[in-house]
Amino acid sequence: MKTWLRPSTNKTILLLASCVFFGGCSDNGSNAQSPVAESPTIVASEEKPLPNEFKEGEAKFNSFCSRCHGAQARGTNNGPPLVHKIYEPNHHADMAFQRAAARGVKSHHWKFGNMPKIEGVVPEDVTHIIGYVRWLQRQAGIF
Numbered sequence: 716m717k718t719w720l721r722p723s724t725n726k727t728i729l730l731l732a733s734c735v736f737f738g739g740c741s742d743n744g745s746n747a748q749s750p751v752a753e754s755p756t757i758v759a760s761e762e763k764p765l766p767n768e769f770k771e772g773e774a775k776f777n778s779f780c781s782r783c784h785g786a787q788a789r790g791t792n793n794g795p796p797l798v799h800k801i802y803e804p805n806h807h808a809d810m811a812f813q814r815a816a817a818r819g820v821k822s823h824h825w826k827f828g829n830m831p832k833i834e835g836v837v838p839e840d841v842t843h844i845i846g847y848v849r850w851l852q853r854q855a856g857i858f
């Protein structure tokens with residue numbers, strides 16, 4: 716008598732299924748055990764009022780940067796959030812912000828296209844903007 720699902724066949728199916736399963740899991744990146752740590756950390760920062768020292772940075776950010784980077788640097792359809800792990804000081808130092816504003820950025824991290832050089836913003840403005848963005852990043856627990 717022939718059983719068409721012999722034990723050995725069952726084993727093969729199980730093996731195949733687990734390959735697909737574990738293969739899918741490793742797409743989460745190197746740190747598969749805590750995918751949460753890899754995802755953008757965007758936390759509402761309304762809870763804490765913005766200290767006065769960052770108000771000028773906020774105003775400049777809203778004039779020059781928020782149309783792409785979004786209110787409170789949370790991102791829009793035109794640009795990425797700057798309140799994001801990849802823009803913390805060790806990955807993108809303050810100089811990267813000055814350079815981005817002065818020369819623009821060739822698209823490399825995202826699919827929004829290039830960032831143009833920002834007309835009318837001076838390095839002193841960008842220094843204020845950096846202070847503001849770093850404050851937002853700290854509120855979000857990014858560094």
Ligand code: HEC
Binds near residue numbers: 812
């Ligand atoms: C017209 C849209 C637009 C405006 C306005 C804009 N950005 Fe960007 N910015 C982008 C895009 C898109 C990227 C992502 C490029 C990429 O794919 O890496 C970016 C990336 C950046 C980066 C990352 C640079 C790097 O080295 O990877 C910084 C920092 C930055 N922007 C700061 C600013 C600041 C500060 C302002 C305001 C003075 C500003 N941006 C205004 C679109 C914009």
